[in-house]
Amino acid sequence: MSVSDFMTKNLVVAQPEMKIFDAVDLMKKHQIHRLPVVENEHLIGLITEGTIQSALPSKATSLSVYEVNYLLNKTTVADIMVKDVQTINPQASLEDGIFIMRQKNIGVLPVVNENEALVGIITNNDIFDAFLKISGYTDGGTRIQLRIPEDHKGILADIAKLLADNDFSILTVIVHRKELETIIELQIESRETATIKNILTAAGYDVFEAVLLSKPN
Secondary structure (H helix, E strand, O other), X not given: OEHHHHOEOOXXXXXXXXXXXXXXXXXXXXXXXXXXXXXXXXXXXXXEHHHHHHHOOOOOOOOOHHHHHHHHHHOEHHHXXXXXXXXXXXXXXXXXXXXXXXXXXXXXXXXXOOOOEEEEEEEHHHXXXXXXXXXXXXXXXXXXXXXXXXXXXXXXXXXXXXXXXXXXXXXXXXXXXOOOOXXXXXXXXXXXXXXXXXXXXXXXXXXXXXXXXXXXX
């Protein structure tokens, strides 16, 4: 899974000469919280709600409303944008993107190609959407959780064969290795929850959750 699979490609961007007020209007119109700043298709900065707020005069200022508006009307995106922007390549793994965002404590990564051209952007919301897709949240079916006290090679193959022999298809598999046990979560393309649970239990697996999933509206 690469960043390009989940990044937003239809970008709303700002130009360096754009006035702050126009950037704010653009964010409100598209209901977004940041704008990549682009010049000749290349990323040169990033402007966010936070950087705009920092640029606004303090309420304690002695400036009049007229003077404040005058200053803001003269201030451009280039004047306040973040210039040292962390980016990522579109072919990088999604996990790399998540790691960078966690390490740098940031909520957005502009995506630039080998020519340094901006080709997308990936945000916290894109990561959440990716997780929902990967986990099969919107696919419905049956979710089964197995407690494996002693993990061993080939156990996933054994489980998959058992289900396939009974004509059940696995949609997703998530393995959570804990200190004393391993949890295997399966999402199966079937609404026969009780039957699936009985098959796995009869084969000696510890099924501690078997839930019929409904597709979200």
